[in-house]
Amino acid sequence: MAGLRYIDGVVTLKLDTERCTGCRLCIAVCPHAVFHMAGGRARIVDRDACIECGACARNCAAGALSVDPGVGCAAAVIQGWLSGSEPTCGC
Amino acid sequence: MSGCCGPSCCPTAARDEYPYGPASHTCGALSTPPGEIPVIETTLTGSDRLQGWRVRFGIRRDHYRVRPGLYAAGRPDRSAPVLVTANYKLSFDAVRKEVAGRSVWLLVLDTLGINVWCAAGKGTFGSEELVRRVRETNLSQVVGHRTLVLPQLAAPGVAAHEVRALTGFRVVYGPVRAADIGAFLDDGMRATAEMRRVRFGVADRLAVTGVELSILRDGRVLGGIALLLLGATLGALPWTAVLLTLGAGLAAVLAGTLVVPILLPWIPGRAFALKGAIVGAAVALGILVSVGDAADPAGRVALLLVVTSIASFTAMNYTGSSTFTSLSGVIREMRRAVPLQVAATIAAVFALVISIVW
Known part of the structure; x- marks a missing residue:
């Protein structure tokens, strides 16, 4: 993914390290290597690579992760603006 | 995602x-x-x-x-x-x-x-x-x-x-x-x-661009093209202006849907709308250089603005096909880009009116 980086400092991903049980599932499901293990717990090492797919939070049984999941799609945002709702692909 | x-x-x-x-x-x-x-x-x-x-x-x-x-x-x-x-x-x-x-x-x-x-x-x-x-x-x-x-x-x-x-x-x-x-x-x-x-290699980037190109199959777009061609055939519009408009429009869409996806990692900027605007402006300048004196100054400004904003808009829509954009990032870039795209289009219409009445 060299050269393919998106806008920095915008994503809603949050990790509460205190609640992490070290199950490593977030590392398995993240398609952009946002997490790493350190001292038996997950750490965010590349927050700006996060695409807010929600896979990590959905699979975090300990509830240590949170993110507002969504589709990074301009057409969906426009659809949402026009209909006054959340971004939607219209289906 | x-x-x-x-x-x-x-x-x-x-x-x-x-x-x-x-x-x-x-x-x-x-x-x-x-x-x-x-x-x-x-x-x-x-x-x-x-x-x-x-x-x-x-x-x-x-x-x-x-x-x-x-x-x-x-x-x-x-x-x-x-x-x-x-x-x-x-x-x-x-x-x-x-x-x-x-x-x-x-x-x-x-x-x-x-x-x-x-x-x-x-x-x-x-x-x-x-x-x-x-x-x-x-x-x-x-x-x-x-x-x-x-x-x-x-x-x-x-x-x-x-x-x-x-x-x-x-x-x-x-x-x-x-x-x-x-x-x-x-x-x-x-x-x-x-x-x-x-991953999002060049083959992946091209495989998903077909969806964006479907704008060319949109009934309103085809209707507009038909109207322009009809106007030229009936003599109501000059052929040069009609062909220049159609060529510039097509070039703008291709800039946003084909050139931006292919060159994605190398075009400066993070926001797709910015990448599209850069390629669109370059394409517009290329068209202006190649047509020489066929367009007057106001018409040239209109062409530059329209091509840049269409390319910016279509490239922005490509965020939905990419695999590395977040919703928060797309909202961030759209809040800045959409007002600029609209303003550029309005300015282009003014320039076009000036170019016609002058």
Whole structure:
């Protein structure tokens, strides 16, 4: 993914390290290597690579992760603006 | 999350409202305690490939939805792994091709004929559907183990702990790409860091650009083109102006939908709207240089503004096809870019009026 980086400092991903049980599932499901293990717990090492797919939070049984999941799609945002709702692909 | 917008991501018919695709991929059945399980071919035929292309282009896509349920590949026994996939023909075919020569169970979920990632984002490839299929197929009587292998990209829709609590089956996330299934299984169900990454190489970038190009098939766009050509034919509009307008419009759309995707990593900027504007402005300047004195100053300004904003807008829409954009980032860039695109278009209309009345 060299050269393919998106806008920095915008994503809603949050990790509460205190609640992490070290199950490593977030590392398995993240398609952009946002997490790493350190001292038996997950750490965010590349927050700006996060695409807010929600896979990590959905699979975090300990509830240590949170993110507002969504589709990074301009057409969906426009659809949402026009209909006054959340971004939607219209289906 | 992205890689997931546009028509290919939206089902065109609801559950139970469609005929399942031709079951040409089955060849016989396997007897198990809960009943007969269809055995599938693991070699794709010419007609599979043809149907695959139809599905890609959205031609009778629903006609090729795979009937959900449990299938056998090879001669699986009670200890054979269970791979879970979507009933999108291309997902199903990608998986069965990769398990050739192996004995595995395939559990096909009803994702309304949508691919794994899109369906996971929408929740149709989700815990609920997975739990329902595990129960409906009596999977616990077919296999002795309690492990389900899911494609990694199903994770936004599936909560492994919920599935385990409801069915007793442990979810193991396999690789992102079906091509890595063999290596994953051979390595004791371990995926390497490389198998876990979503890529977006030039072939991937081009494969999804077709969706964006469909703007050229839009009835309003075609109507506008027809009107301009009619105007020129009837002598109401000068041919040079009409051809220049059409050529510039086409160049602008191609700049945003083809040039930006191909050159994506090398165009400066992070925002897609900015990348599109840069390419659009370059294309517009190229057109202005090549047409020389065919346009007056106001007309030249109009052309520069229109081409830049169309290219910016179409490139911005490509965020939905990319695999590395976040919703927060797209909203951030759109709040800045859309007002500028609108302002540029309005300014272009003014410049055009000036150029005509002058």
